Each structure stands twice: as structure tokens, then as C-alpha cells.
Amino acid sequence: MTDTPIPARPEVAPPGPWAFPEPSTTRLDNGLGLQTFHTPGQYVASVRLAIPVVPAQEPRELEGILALLSRTFDEGTLDHSAEEFAELLERAGVALGSSTSEFGLVLDLDVPVSRLERGLELLAECVQRPAYPDDEVDRARRKRLADIEQENADPRSRAMREFAATFYTPESRASRPSAGSPATVRAITAPAVRDFHHDHVGPTGAVLVVAGDLSPLGAEPLQELHALVERTFGGWTPQPVEPVGPQGPVRREDARRIVVVDRPGSVQSELYVGCLGPDRRHGWGAYPVLSFLVGGAPQARVDSVLREDKGYTYGLRTAFVPRADGGLFIASGSVRADVTGESVGILLDILEKAREGFTPEEVRSGVDFVSQTAPARYATADSVADEAAGLALEKLPPRWVTEMFEETRSLTGEALVEAYGRADVGRWTVVVVGDADQVADEVRALGRGDVEVRRREG
Known part of the structure; x- marks a missing residue:
């Protein structure tokens, strides 16, 4: 049996330089910003609509209304019922989601690049012609109240809530649950959600981020995308209430305890x-x-x-x-x-x-x-x-x-x-x-x- 020589271990070279991708940036006439990241090989486009509406803008007696808005923004529009809209999303291979923070609201869209236009049309329909049906808002409100009960029973959630109330002044929005308390959530109605959306959700200060392999859009994909966004979001009218930006929370003087x-x-x-x-x-x-x-x-x-x-x-x-x-x-x-x-x-x-x-x-x-x-x-x-x-x-x-x-x-x-x-x-x-x-x-x-x-x- 012949001994086979063991190959020498290759040397590990230091990693090469790396940088976060630089986007192409432009802006629509209505104020909506557009950041485009062309990422070759990524054939599912990831679209994020970042809107600077923050919990600090909620009426004190309706805290949690932004969270309910986030949970129900895609539950039907003025043109389609919740069931019809869900079917449209499924047929187009579109996934919609959302999240909120003290910095604002982010609406998520993931869709094959080949169906990007249809995905943007459906997202635009949600933000420009939302319905917030009474029954869907009621369901989301009941779900939030059940979540609060679960948070009360969960020690980590309870610790986080007590820390916020102990650390920040009562006037700071950060001292109170970001998704509302039982009293404020119970007071939220579907008309209130519709009014809050009308007043605070708009293109002023908002940014639409699109990342993916855009080559299927044509020979000039960046220009094609801008034209596509102009067709779908160009008619979005600015919100009546100007964005205020996130509220800087204030530490209590007696927080050291x-x-x-x-x-x-x-x-x-x-x-x-x-x-x-x-x-x-x-x-x-x-x-x-x-x-x-x-x-x-x-x-x-x-x-x-x-x-x-x-x-x-x-x-x-x-x-x-x-x-x-x-x-x-x-x-x-x-x-x-x-x-x-x-x-x-x-x-x-x-x-x-x-x-x-x-x-x-x-x-x-x-x-x-x-x-x-x-x-x-x-x-x-x-x-x-x-x-x-x-x-x-x-x-x-x-x-x-x-x-x-x-x-x-x-x-x-x-x-x-x-x-x-x-x-x-x-x-x-x-x-x-x-x-x-x-x-x-x-x-x-x-x-x-x-x-x-x-x-x-x-």
C-alpha cells in the first residue's frame, strides 16, 4: 500500500476590503425618496417603505394605535375586501409585513423581480386607499389585549416594561408600552385608525428602498424602476400633519434604584x-x-x-x-x-x-x-x-x-x-x-x- 502524501494546508489570507452597497438615490415630486440597490443574483426583490410616523404622535388616550395600524394596513382596501386582497397577494407571489419602532413605521414587501410591478401596485393600494375595516381592527384590538395578558405572564416582558417605567420620566413615550396599555387599546376604534393613517401616513419624509437583481427590468433598470415607482406612488398625496421625528426619552432623576x-x-x-x-x-x-x-x-x-x-x-x-x-x-x-x-x-x-x-x-x-x-x-x-x-x-x-x-x-x-x-x-x-x-x-x-x-x- 502506497502512502499518499498529505497536501499542505492552504494559507488563510486576510479578508479583502468590504463596503456596504451604495444605492442609486432619487426623489419623486411628492417628496417620496427612492433608494435602489442593484444586487445581482438576488431574484426576489426586497422592498421597504420607511415612513416617519412615530409613537410620540399618538394621542395619549389612544396609545397603541400605530401598532394596530401596522397590523391591519393590508387587511383590505377601498377597492378590495380583506379576502380579495389576500387572494391578490397570493396570486402575485407577494409577501407583505410591517414593523414599528420609536423611529417610524416600515412596510415590507418581498416579491419575485419578475412581478415587482404588481407587488408595488398592491403596496401602493394599501397605503393610498386603505380600508381598515371595523371587523379587522376589532380583531387586531382583541389580539393586542390578549398579547398584553401574555406579556404580564412572561417574566422577560414584565421586566422590560418595569425597566422602562422605572428608567424614563412619565412624560417620555418610551416609559409606556409601545403597543399601548389595556385602557388605551380598548379605546381604539376603526375610524380612529383611519383618521390616524390619513393624518400621518404619507410620502413626506418617507423613503422607498428596493434591493434585488433589477436586470430583468430592462437595459436601463434604474430608470425603469424610477418610472415604475412614479406610476405606482406618484399620486400619493402628502400627509396633512408634518413628521415630527422620534422623541428623545428622558431619564428619571431617581432612576438609579x-x-x-x-x-x-x-x-x-x-x-x-x-x-x-x-x-x-x-x-x-x-x-x-x-x-x-x-x-x-x-x-x-x-x-x-x-x-x-x-x-x-x-x-x-x-x-x-x-x-x-x-x-x-x-x-x-x-x-x-x-x-x-x-x-x-x-x-x-x-x-x-x-x-x-x-x-x-x-x-x-x-x-x-x-x-x-x-x-x-x-x-x-x-x-x-x-x-x-x-x-x-x-x-x-x-x-x-x-x-x-x-x-x-x-x-x-x-x-x-x-x-x-x-x-x-x-x-x-x-x-x-x-x-x-x-x-x-x-x-x-x-x-x-x-x-x-x-x-x-x-
């Missing part, structure tokens, strides 16, 4: 710990790396102690969350109830010790992970369209992504420490959802401040 939300008999405690952080306009390239190193992966500092060494949790995660003006630095996850106090103490110690710096090995691993996985994260038309729509609502250009990753690749340990210092680490708002009779005294024993116990609603 500990709250235990009673959940009798719970064998786990849900932790939600946070402080002020940056928004995406302040050297954001460092913050995905910091999230990864501190608590963004199983090998990060938080899990290496609380999960691997102690066995107190299945996993805790940290994240920097940008908002309209400033942001949050959040650590969250569940721990065993019998070690709640110790876990909170260890978690806060780890987060605060990170201010002392990171090893060269940590810096390199974090920078490489964040920067070298970027091409894969933006390899599809839908991921490009999603990012571009989000940036449009934040008034950031698509090149911001490229600039952010360039900043990430140049990070040093000193730059990471400086960036971490811009978060208000140490001034914590701590929310624990668990059995108060078991965990409250443990948390008090940490000496981290007074502990307020909130009993379960109802």
Missing part, C-alpha cells in the same frame, strides 16, 4: 439591568465589539463566570441599544432563584470592572468577529433593504455602515475603554422579576441601594 417585581413561586429570577448609553451618532463602531466582549457570546465575561464557572444561568446577554437621543446599555437574562442576590452582585461587578480595560486577545477577537462577519450579514437583498430602511428613519446615509466598520477595524484597547466610559456604567437601574419573599432580602444584602417591591398586577 432596584425594583423587585413579585412573581410568587418562581424558580428563576429574570434580571434586567441597564444604564444610559450612546446613540448611533457617537462612535458606534466600538459598541458592537463591547457588547460581544462583555456579554454578547457564551465565551464573554458575563457567561464565563455566571454560566461556566457558577452554573447559575443558561445565559445572560449584554447589548448597547441606540435610541433617538442617547441609548441604553442593557444586561438581561434569567438566573436560579436561590442565587439571585449573588448573581446580581457578580453581574454588576463584571460590568463595572470592564471599565479597567480589555486584553489584546479580547480586543482582537471582538474586532475580528464584528468586522469579518459583516459581509455575511449583508449578503442578501432583504438584509440590505432592512438596514437601509432603518438608517433612513434615523436620518443616516447608507455609507454610515461602511464608515462604522472602518472604525471597528481600527479599534485599540484604549479606544474601547474610552467608548465604554461614555456609558453611564455604575448608575444602574436594576429590575428583578421573581419571588419577592425569597429574593428581596438577598438583593438588599448587596448594599447597592434601597429595594422597592412591586406586587403583581391583578
Whole structure:
């Protein structure tokens, strides 16, 4: 038997340069912006309509109306019933969806490029001639009320809600549920939804993002697409109420405190710990790396102690969350109830010790992970369209992504420490959802401040 020589292992070369795609941009006469990303080989077009209507524009007594609008915008139009419109979508191979945030409303359309014109016609019909039938709005309202009951029973949802109410001033829209409370949701009617759409949903400040392989449109695909969008959306009239932009939430002066939300008999405690952080306009390239190193992966500092060494949790995660003006630095996850106090103490110690710096090995691993996985994260038309729509609502250009990753690749340990210092680490708002009779005294024993116990609603 002849020995076969083992081939030499090929050398792994450093990754080549990468940049987020640059769109072709234009604007319709009615004010609607158009960003076009030609992505060869992506034969399903991803269309995102980003509209700057925000929860801060909702009447206080009807909070949640934007969420109900989002859930029912495609449930029939003035030209077609809900059943007829659903059949039209199915025949055209169109998928419609939507999402809301404090930055605005995004309507999603995914359709084969060969049927893009039909898809845009149906999307335009939704936004220009919506029906919001009484029965569909009633159904969505009942569903939202059921969701609220589920959120009350879910410890993570409860922790997030209590954190927002504790951290932000009552006047800040961010202190209250983005999709409304039981009282405000019950007050929403179909005529109110129709009026809100008429007043706030329009082309002024809106951006239509189209990503996909546009070569089937013709020899001049960008011009053909602009003409197509002009035919479908050119008659969309501007909304009567000018967009106001997202509301910057304000931190409460007494936000630095500990709250235990009673959940009798719970064998786990849900932790939600946070402080002020940056928004995406302040050297954001460092913050995905910091999230990864501190608590963004199983090998990060938080899990290496609380999960691997102690066995107190299945996993805790940290994240920097940008908002309209400033942001949050959040650590969250569940721990065993019998070690709640110790876990909170260890978690806060780890987060605060990170201010002392990171090893060269940590810096390199974090920078490489964040920067070298970027091409894969933006390899599809839908991921490009999603990012571009989000940036449009934040008034950031698509090149911001490229600039952010360039900043990430140049990070040093000193730059990471400086960036971490811009978060208000140490001034914590701590929310624990668990059995108060078991965990409250443990948390008090940490000496981290007074502990307020909130009993379960109802």
C-alpha cells in the first residue's frame, strides 16, 4: 500500500476590503425618496417603505394605535375586501409585513423581480386607499389585549416594561408600552385608525428602498424602476400633519434604584439591568465589539463566570441599544432563584470592572468577529433593504455602515475603554422579576441601594 502524501494546508489570507452597497438615490415630486440597490443574483426583490410616523404622535388616550395600524394596513382596501386582497397577494407571489419602532413605521414587501410591478401596485393600494375595516381592527384590538395578558405572564416582558417605567420620566413615550396599555387599546376604534393613517401616513419624509437583481427590468433598470415607482406612488398625496421625528426619552432623576417585581413561586429570577448609553451618532463602531466582549457570546465575561464557572444561568446577554437621543446599555437574562442576590452582585461587578480595560486577545477577537462577519450579514437583498430602511428613519446615509466598520477595524484597547466610559456604567437601574419573599432580602444584602417591591398586577 502506497502512502499518499498529505497536501499542505492552504494559507488563510486576510479578508479583502468590504463596503456596504451604495444605492442609486432619487426623489419623486411628492417628496417620496427612492433608494435602489442593484444586487445581482438576488431574484426576489426586497422592498421597504420607511415612513416617519412615530409613537410620540399618538394621542395619549389612544396609545397603541400605530401598532394596530401596522397590523391591519393590508387587511383590505377601498377597492378590495380583506379576502380579495389576500387572494391578490397570493396570486402575485407577494409577501407583505410591517414593523414599528420609536423611529417610524416600515412596510415590507418581498416579491419575485419578475412581478415587482404588481407587488408595488398592491403596496401602493394599501397605503393610498386603505380600508381598515371595523371587523379587522376589532380583531387586531382583541389580539393586542390578549398579547398584553401574555406579556404580564412572561417574566422577560414584565421586566422590560418595569425597566422602562422605572428608567424614563412619565412624560417620555418610551416609559409606556409601545403597543399601548389595556385602557388605551380598548379605546381604539376603526375610524380612529383611519383618521390616524390619513393624518400621518404619507410620502413626506418617507423613503422607498428596493434591493434585488433589477436586470430583468430592462437595459436601463434604474430608470425603469424610477418610472415604475412614479406610476405606482406618484399620486400619493402628502400627509396633512408634518413628521415630527422620534422623541428623545428622558431619564428619571431617581432612576438609579432596584425594583423587585413579585412573581410568587418562581424558580428563576429574570434580571434586567441597564444604564444610559450612546446613540448611533457617537462612535458606534466600538459598541458592537463591547457588547460581544462583555456579554454578547457564551465565551464573554458575563457567561464565563455566571454560566461556566457558577452554573447559575443558561445565559445572560449584554447589548448597547441606540435610541433617538442617547441609548441604553442593557444586561438581561434569567438566573436560579436561590442565587439571585449573588448573581446580581457578580453581574454588576463584571460590568463595572470592564471599565479597567480589555486584553489584546479580547480586543482582537471582538474586532475580528464584528468586522469579518459583516459581509455575511449583508449578503442578501432583504438584509440590505432592512438596514437601509432603518438608517433612513434615523436620518443616516447608507455609507454610515461602511464608515462604522472602518472604525471597528481600527479599534485599540484604549479606544474601547474610552467608548465604554461614555456609558453611564455604575448608575444602574436594576429590575428583578421573581419571588419577592425569597429574593428581596438577598438583593438588599448587596448594599447597592434601597429595594422597592412591586406586587403583581391583578
